[in-house]
Amino acid sequence: MGAARDQDTHLCHRCGVTSSTVRGRGRIDLMARFCEACWNVFANEMAMADGATAPPRPDPCPDDVSWIEPPTCPRCGAFVRIYPTTYDRWVSLATVEMPAKDVPEPFRWRLMRLPDLSRTPTDIVAVRVRGIDPLPGEPVVPAHRMMCVPEWGEP
Known part of the structure; x- marks a missing residue:
């Protein structure tokens, strides 16, 4: 029985093709294989729907000891996370948490610590609040695009 289940480990769940590039994708509970x-198409569709279009943070050099400033929004100049x-x-998320009642549904995010053996947080991911609505006073992190106020005269 175990041998029959091992045969589909290299089978893509979206296109059905067997390939060596097929693997479990996603950061929490491996969303699918x-x-x-197919992963790039799926992840890009999710990102466009959620507004997750920020460029990744640069990897700091381990030998660089200079101060790292938080990034700023190119449109409004505010700090973002x-x-x-x-x-x-x-x-890009706002730097403050707000009650869920003050944040429209498409802009609600939570920060979640990835499961790890260590007690110190090693990696944190942003998870979009979906499915069950939070209580009105429950804190959520709004997407920065909800709070972005560009200077007057800009489109």
């Missing part, structure tokens, strides 16, 4: 091409999503794309 996709080949590289950039986090990876569960589907390996990046989202």
Whole structure:
């Protein structure tokens, strides 16, 4: 029985093709088994729907000891927090939490610590609040695009 289940480990759940690039994708509970091409299509569709279109943070050099400033929004100049999503794309979030009643549904995010053996948080991902609505006073992190106020005269 185990041998029969092992045969589909290289089968993409989206296109059905067997390939060496097929593997479990996603950061939490491995969302599905996709080949590289199908994963990029799926993750990009999710990112566009959620507004997770921020560029990834640069990897700091381990030998660089200079101060790292938080990134700023190019449109409004406010500080933003950039986090990876569960589907390996990046989202710009506001620097404050707000009650769920003050944040429209498409802009609600939560920060979640990835499960690890260590007690110290090693990686945090942004998870879009879906399915069950949070209580009105429950804190959520709004997407920065909800709070972005460009200077007057800009489109």
